[in-house]
Amino acid sequence: MINAIFFDLSGVLYDDDTLLPGALETLAALRAKNYTLRFLTNTATKSREQIVAKLQNLGIELSPTELFTAPDAAQAYVKQQRLTPFALVHPSIQPLFAVSGAPNCVVLGDAREELNYHNLNKAFRLLVQGCPLLVIGDNKYFPEGRELSLDAGPFAHALQWAADCKVRVFGKPSADFFNQVVATTEFAPSKCLMVGDDVLGDVGGARDAGLQAVLVGTGKYQPGDAAKLTPAATKVDSVADILHLL
Known part of the structure; x- marks a missing residue:
């Protein structure tokens, strides 16, 4: 049942x-x-508030306590562990990980155009120094219009393989x-x-x-x-x- x-x-x-x-x-x-x-x-390209607003605009009513997002889970862990992330994430959720100081972890999400060689290499260098890799959702791809687009998962696996590090997935x-x-x-x-x-x-x-x-x-x-x-x-x-x- x-x-x-x-x-x-x-x-x-x-x-x-x-x-x-x-x-x-x-x-x-x-x-x-x-x-x-x-x-x-x-979803790592919209804030929690944007997601709730979108659902409500579509006529889907829900209580905030019924919604669980991968970015929220990652943010809660970062706060709990008092980490300072290098956040390679979409600009819409960047404020969730805005902590000043030298980075001691990497938070990776669907950052779209920010998933470039320069940023991935910066993340890689932190990981080989021993910083943990925190990934927002381990998905291969997502639908975008009538086509599929790469999600954060393939980039996370590439970094994990290159830096020979463990990954913690949120979502x-x-x-x-x-x-x-x-x-x-x-x-x-x-x-x-x-x-x-x-x-x-x-x-x-x-x-x-x-x-x-x-x-x-x-x-x-x-x-x-x-x-x-x-x-x-x-x-x-x-x-x-x-x-x-x-």
């Missing part, structure tokens, strides 16, 4: 600035049936991230269902953390992704099919 449902955002509930068919109806029906809902995103597919969200519910991981469009980051990560998982055939879904699912996970055409699945 499922008691809580976790939703990825982009590619599951909306694409760019357009709601996907059935998204609002599905969320409303689930709330009416008293399911606990959570919204998880690795999906980190089991710590899923466990953090599960802990805000009253239920065991096996009673929670993750709905996502990333066969590895969403579905694979959730399964590794003990959750149930569903892959939707929208967003970044690619032909052949369904073949990568374990028998414990399943695939549906879109978020509109979640109610029928339950």
Whole structure:
């Protein structure tokens, strides 16, 4: 029996600035049936406030406590450990990591054009000195219009390989991230269902953390992704099919 449902955002509930068919109806029906809902995103190009505003503009109502973002998780860790990061992140979330002083860690996210040789080399030099690598979301790619674009994951893996260092991932597919969200519910991981469009980051990560998982055939879904699912996970055409699945 499922008691809580976790939703990825982009590619599951909306694409760019357009709601996907059935998204609002599905969320409303689930709330009416008293399911606990959570919204998880690795989006690292918008602040938390921008994400909430976008959801509300699309007609998706949620409590701030229902939203969990990878940048927030990374910022909380940096504060907890009293680190001073070299933050190679998007300008919209740069203020989250604005700490003065000599950097003693590297925070890497979807920095777009800032992921250039100069900045990556600066990060590399810090890592070979022993600074830890903190990564906001370990995704390979994301949909951008009708095409796919590289996410932060490939750059993180390149730095990890070159500097021969360990990496700490914040956001999906980190089991710590899923466990953090599960802990805000009253239920065991096996009673929670993750709905996502990333066969590895969403579905694979959730399964590794003990959750149930569903892959939707929208967003970044690619032909052949369904073949990568374990028998414990399943695939549906879109978020509109979640109610029928339950």
